[in-house]
Amino acid sequence: MNVSVKRMRAIFIKDYKEFSRNYAISTMVLMPLVLALFYQNAGAASLDLYFLPVNMTFAFVTTFIQACLIAEEKESNTLRSLMMSPASMADILIGKSTLVFSITIVIVTLTIMILGFTPANLFILAAGLTISTVFYIGLGIICGLFTKTVMEASVAILPVMAIFSLGPLAMGLAETYSVLEVLKWLPSSQLIMLEGYSAAGNITDIIISLAVIAGWTVITLVIASMLFKKRLKDE
Amino acid sequence: MTAEINVEHLGKKFNEFIALEDVNFSVHKGEIFGLLGPSGSGKTTLIKVLTAQLDQNKGKASVFGMPVNEMKRVENKSRFGLLTDNSGLYKRLSVEENLMLYKDLYGLDDSAIDEALAFVNLQDARKKKVSKLSKGMLQRVTLARALMHNPDLLFLDEPTSALDPGNTHHIYKGLRKLNEMGTTIFLTTHDMAEAETLCDRVAFLHEGKIQAIGAPSELRLRHSDQSMIVELTNGEQHTLPLNELTTAERLEEWMRHQLIQRIWSNEPTLGDIFMEMTGRDLR
Structure with a gap:
């Protein structure tokens, strides 16, 4: 794999400049913070509710912004110019993901701080959040590469937002509708369960939860890479 | 003479539409080769095949003696420059910021930006936002980006279609100079004056087929x-x-x-x- 830190840095700096001047997208980072403030005042009673703003950060910030950044590059034909430059697939994808990764980490940390949530084990939660961030970035890349315009991308990620942010809440209905049991395997559900297992000190379940999130991440990244390679051709 | 581009019996279809059919030609090292044809004749498709953006359905094509698919390799991407009809510039960034990105991607010195801007006569627009540029200026920035790394081979798709006569003349002079320094130029155009002024040899492309190839003077003489x-x-x-x-x-x-x-x-x-x-x- 041909990777250059200099090329990734160049793409990251360019994305940062573009992002900071694109208010329609950059203001999205405020949404989870507003939600967290609301929850702080209302008081969150369960882990599910504590993690709702966190999972929403992943959907509204990580996936949405990543999808829009990629879709905009496609829409304005700049992605093709990047592909024709010496930047490799890894340079482009990692360079373009670094900005969203950094923003996500900051917003998730702020959200947790505003909520006043104290994790049972900071290291385990940090691991879960980091892997989840990569997963949602991959999801954003897929949405961005599948769509042709920013407008299409913002519509395409709506089901993603609904399934991954609100999926864990729907698990409460699993006793009535057993089919909803499947939702516990969502990475967003596993993140909440990870915190529960961490509090209980259940090592096996912690590993299983982290492995499930990592599994989703690997599958997403493989699909994103395949789609990117397909987009190298202008068929 | 070494062939920088070699195309043999090349064919490309989009579903039932035949975009290129049995195309044969070579472009020699150090040559300015023009592909002339009206819109829709297959010129852009041919450039896309030669730069590995499209796969051909038939025949063979090689660039720098390698199959065109090798052009996707990072080390080969630095050997050619490409100007297309879609600018592919970041509209929220300035001209300089756009070129800065490519300067870093190609691993060039800061002076590469100055030289490229001088080439296209755009030094004054350096700090201008791309969204504020005219169509002709956009084309010049894209050209600056295509040649800032001094490629061995330059693909230019309608390089002066949006330029005024003054800037067209300036670009012609620059391209000639670049060619004298060793850059092979493959350009598409439907401007016969451009082809006559710039090209050592031209090929006529019509409905995906090459109709004639030769030096402009030779073709004129042949049909005189x-x-x-x-x-x-x-x-x-x-x-x-x-x-x-x-x-x-x-x-x-x-x-x-x-x-x-x-x-x-x-x-x-x-x-x-x-x-x-x-x-x-x-x-």
Whole structure:
């Protein structure tokens, strides 16, 4: 794999400049913070509710912004110019993901701080959040590469937002509708369960939860890479 | 002579539409080669095949002696530059910021930006936001980006289509200089004047097929009816065959009486030849 830190840095700096001047997208980072403030005042009673703003950060910030950044590059034909430059697939994808990764980490940390949530084990939660961030970035890349315009991308990620942010809440209905049991395997559900297992000190379940999130991440990244390679051709 | 580009029996189809059919030609190292054809004739498709953006369905194509698929490799991408009709510039960034990105991607010095901007005569627009540029300026920035890394081979798709005569002349001069320094240039155009001014050899592409290849002067000569036109002071025009004694006698007669106003060759233009061969205009 041909990777250059200099090329990734160049793409990251360019994305940062573009992002900071694109208010329609950059203001999205405020949404989870507003939600967290609301929850702080209302008081969150369960882990599910504590993690709702966190999972929403992943959907509204990580996936949405990543999808829009990629879709905009496609829409304005700049992605093709990047592909024709010496930047490799890894340079482009990692360079373009670094900005969203950094923003996500900051917003998730702020959200947790505003909520006043104290994790049972900071290291385990940090691991879960980091892997989840990569997963949602991959999801954003897929949405961005599948769509042709920013407008299409913002519509395409709506089901993603609904399934991954609100999926864990729907698990409460699993006793009535057993089919909803499947939702516990969502990475967003596993993140909440990870915190529960961490509090209980259940090592096996912690590993299983982290492995499930990592599994989703690997599958997403493989699909994103395949789609990117397909987009190298202008068929 | 080494072939920088070699194309043999190339074919490309989009579903049932045949975009390129049995295309054969070579571009020699250090040459300026022009592909002339009207819109929709397959010029852009051919550039996309040669830069590995599209796969051909038939035949073979090689660039730098390697199959075109090798052009996707990072080390080969630095060897060519590409200007397309879609600018692919970041509209929220300035001209300099756009070029800065590519300067870093190609691993160049800061001076590469100054040189590229001077080449396209855009030093004054350095800090201008791309969204504020005119169509011609956008084309010049894209050209600056395509050649800032001094590629061995430059693909230019309609390089001056949006430029005014002054800037077109400036770009022609620059391209000639670049060519003298060793860059092979492959350009597509439907502007016959551009082809005649710039190209060492041209190929006519019509409905995906190459109709003729040769140096512009050679093609004109090949299709010339070997005659000249003489305009007299009274406005009369006479078409006279070349290399015939009767012509010399008539010219002598008119000259003696100081009746000749203008004489010009009756050679066809590249546009005339294209029209004669395909039955349609280059535009």
